[in-house]
Amino acid sequence: MRILLDVMGGDLPPQELVRGGIAAAQRHDIDLVFAGDPSVIEPVISKEGKRGFEILPSRSVIRMDDPPVKSVRDKPDSSLVLGLRELKAGEVDAFVSPGNTGAIVVASLFVLGRIAGIPRPGILAVLPTLAGKEILVIDVGANSDCTPKHLVHFALMGSAYARDVLGIERPTIGLLNIGTERGKGNRLIGKAFSLLEEGPFPFAGNVEAHSLLTDRPVDVVVSDGFVGNVFLKAVEGGVSAVTGLLRRSIRGRLIAMLGALLMSGSFARVKGTLSYRRRGGAPLLGVNGVVVIAHGRSDAEAIGSAVEVAHREVRSDLLTRLRHGIEGWDTDGG
Amino acid sequence: MRILLDVMGGDLPPQELVRGGIAAAQRHDIDLVFAGDPSVIEPVISKEGKRGFEILPSRSVIRMDDPPVKSVRDKPDSSLVLGLRELKAGEVDAFVSPGNTGAIVVASLFVLGRIAGIPRPGILAVLPTLAGKEILVIDVGANSDCTPKHLVHFALMGSAYARDVLGIERPTIGLLNIGTERGKGNRLIGKAFSLLEEGPFPFAGNVEAHSLLTDRPVDVVVSDGFVGNVFLKAVEGGVSAVTGLLRRSIRGRLIAMLGALLMSGSFARVKGTLSYRRRGGAPLLGVNGVVVIAHGRSDAEAIGSAVEVAHREVRSDLLTRLRHGIEGWDTDGG
Numbered sequence: 114m115r116i117l118l119d120v121m122g123g124d125l126p127p128q129e130l131v132r133g134g135i136a137a138a139q140r141h142d143i144d145l146v147f148a149g150d151p152s153v154i155e156p157v158i159s160k161e162g163k164r165g166f167e168i169l170p171s172r173s174v175i176r177m178d179d180p181p182v183k184s185v186r187d188k189p190d191s192s193l194v195l196g197l198r199e200l201k202a203g204e205v206d207a208f209v210s211p212g213n214t215g216a217i218v219v220a221s222l223f224v225l226g227r228i229a230g231i232p233r234p235g236i237l238a239v240l241p242t243l244a245g246k247e248i249l250v251i252d253v254g255a256n257s258d259c260t261p262k263h264l265v266h267f268a269l270m271g272s273a274y275a276r277d278v279l280g281i282e283r284p285t286i287g288l289l290n291i292g293t294e295r296g297k298g299n300r301l302i303g304k305a306f307s308l309l310e311e312g313p314f315p316f317a318g319n320v321e322a323h324s325l326l327t328d329r330p331v332d333v334v335v336s337d338g339f340v341g342n343v344f345l346k347a348v349e350g351g352v353s354a355v356t357g358l359l360r361r362s363i364r365g366r367l368i369a370m371l372g373a374l375l376m377s378g379s380f381a382r383v384k385g386t387l388s389y390r391r392r393g394g395a396p397l398l399g400v401n402g403v404v405v406i407a408h409g410r411s412d413a414e415a416i417g418s419a420v421e422v423a424h425r426e427v428r429s430d431l432l433t434r435l436r437h438g439i440e441g442w443d444t445d446g447g
Numbered sequence: 448m449r450i451l452l453d454v455m456g457g458d459l460p461p462q463e464l465v466r467g468g469i470a471a472a473q474r475h476d477i478d479l480v481f482a483g484d485p486s487v488i489e490p491v492i493s494k495e496g497k498r499g500f501e502i503l504p505s506r507s508v509i510r511m512d513d514p515p516v517k518s519v520r521d522k523p524d525s526s527l528v529l530g531l532r533e534l535k536a537g538e539v540d541a542f543v544s545p546g547n548t549g550a551i552v553v554a555s556l557f558v559l560g561r562i563a564g565i566p567r568p569g570i571l572a573v574l575p576t577l578a579g580k581e582i583l584v585i586d587v588g589a590n591s592d593c594t595p596k597h598l599v600h601f602a603l604m605g606s607a608y609a610r611d612v613l614g615i616e617r618p619t620i621g622l623l624n625i626g627t628e629r630g631k632g633n634r635l636i637g638k639a640f641s642l643l644e645e646g647p648f649p650f651a652g653n654v655e656a657h658s659l660l661t662d663r664p665v666d667v668v669v670s671d672g673f674v675g676n677v678f679l680k681a682v683e684g685g686v687s688a689v690t691g692l693l694r695r696s697i698r699g700r701l702i703a704m705l706g707a708l709l710m711s712g713s714f715a716r717v718k719g720t721l722s723y724r725r726r727g728g729a730p731l732l733g734v735n736g737v738v739v740i741a742h743g744r745s746d747a748e749a750i751g752s753a754v755e756v757a758h759r760e761v762r763s764d765l766l767t768r769l770r771h772g773i774e775g776w777d778t779d780g781g
């Protein structure tokens with residue numbers, strides 16, 4: 114299996130990401146192609162690499178705050194666009210990048226195109242829960258304006274991912290809403306609810322944001338990309354608030370500081386569970402190729418984890434399943 | 448000052464809420480009227496009350512899962528509807544209830560009506576931050592479908608509350624979005640951004656959900672009620688996830704458990720800061736009366752805090768300011 118890793122455009126230096134890629138490649142049977150500046154990548158490969166890694170030289174970089182459409186058009190020689198072209202040409206099996214999310218979505222649509230019958234791709238987040246198993250949320254940011262039908266397609270793709278990649282049989286679907294009762298929520302939600310009821314999957318109704326990580330009420334949660342993205346960032350904000358307050362509350366208090374020292378293993382375990390490092394990649398589903406978006410702040414460990422997410426998705430052959438349509442698939446996009 | 452407290456319809460028994468109300472009334476110069484079942488309220492008052500509390504007898508209760516519009520229509524003798532009528536009649540200065548949020552909004556609109564020039568009321572959440580000062584978010588659940596103009600009115604009302612009730616001079620306004628750059632977000636956000644730029648307040652642009660509680664980038668955050676509600680619940684979910692994981696991670700580990708014991712003061716302080724008990728009330732702004740919605744799970748402490756929120760709002764005379772229109776107020780609702 115060959116995976117292309119875009120090492121430019123993340124928040125951390127490319128060297129860090131090359132190292133993370135090499136480590137993941139050596140853990141699995143992966144051939145890696147690094148898209149980026151050869152003068153930066155080469156030294157790391159010759160120092161760390163024990164096998165033949167390749168480089169796809171690029172001349173420009175799409176930055177985090179570049180406007181997506183404009184930058185994809187103006188920078189055809191960027192690691193991001195060149196990397197996706199390599200995927201489109203069949204030279205690699207998957208594309209992984211910690212870059213500008215909007216630009217990855219735009220370039221994926223432009224270079225790879227959509228899978229027939231899926232009007233909009235969706236970004237899938239795989240989140241840890243107190244219940245042990247992970248919960249999937251789709252879409253967490255590819256589409257800011259969705260129709261009810263888009264949400265049904267997210268449900269179908271999330272369901273296929275849960276089954277084919279994570280091995281969950283007959284995954285249940287929930288609709289992210291502000292109450293569990295039917296009839297709660299806005300117009301989009303009302304219409305999506307009716308459509309989801311008729312979908313070829315077990316639809317469990319509405320789910321609320323506060324219960325997802327603690328109770329894990331369903332396997333897959335669907336949402337429009339705006340709300341899904343706010344959800345994700347608000348959870349992150351809640352986690353940061355607790356840890357920040359806790360850190361402050363022990364400051365200057367010797368006994369509490371000793372307590373924190375004794376609990377350091379526990380803190381590390383919790384941090385590990387909630388860490389974006391361990392959950393390095395969010396698959397972009399619905400485009401014609403395996404694309405995994407890593408967190409912009411990805412370090413070596415996180416990017417290695419994103420490469421593994423791509424590896425699992427390729428191995429599961431989810432893309433072929435999506436391309437041929439899954440059971441009961443509604444190809445009437447709109 | 449007379450405040451009416453609806454003690455039915457919350458998750459906890461009315462007795463608990465009566466006790467909380469009495470404690471708050473005794474801390475401040477508040478006359479309380481309890482709306483509810485006299486046979487339940489009377490014994491608590493005669494046992495705990497040192498002054499003349501009153502009772503507004505009601506015969507039915509609107510429950511948490513009752514459909515708002517139907518229950519308000521079918522239960523005119525409920526503590527919720529009777530209490531709001533008392534406020535409308537000028538018998539009390541404010542109304543506080545831990546009941547069904549949708550029903551409180553519907554009944555407030557029905558009984559009190561809107562303030563002229565404000566097309567939609569908004570629920571204001573007052574949240575603790577790492578930066579010390581609180582941050583305000585409006586709307587967190589009164590309106591699931593908003594127009595850009597509604598968001599401008601939320602900004603005006605939130606700004607007035609920040610200034611008149613909390614004493615913040617020239618409060619800054621932020622728009623809850625999925626990126627800080629202009630142009631991010633959905634159609635509603637795009638139009639609201641342009642309108643907010645022209646508003647009579649310092650508009651600081653977009654703010655993201657993960658930074659609100661840690662960085663407190665602005666004084667007041669505006670959002671449509673659906674997204675604001677998801678935000679609030681997702682933060683709660685993030686907090687629960689950390690505390691739940693931490694609790695689990697020490698289980699059976701003696702050293703970590705000892706550490707947790709030494710840190711118990713710190714945990715209590717953090718819990719206190721983030722607790723809904725201490726932040727018991729969310730004002731419903733834009734209706735023609737002072738209405739405070741308490742958390743459904745409110746206990747005595749929380750309901751006392753909600754009574755204090757109402758007390759501060761009445762004392763600040765915010766309602767008169769809103770009624771007469773604040774500087775630069777746009778009365779063209781829509």
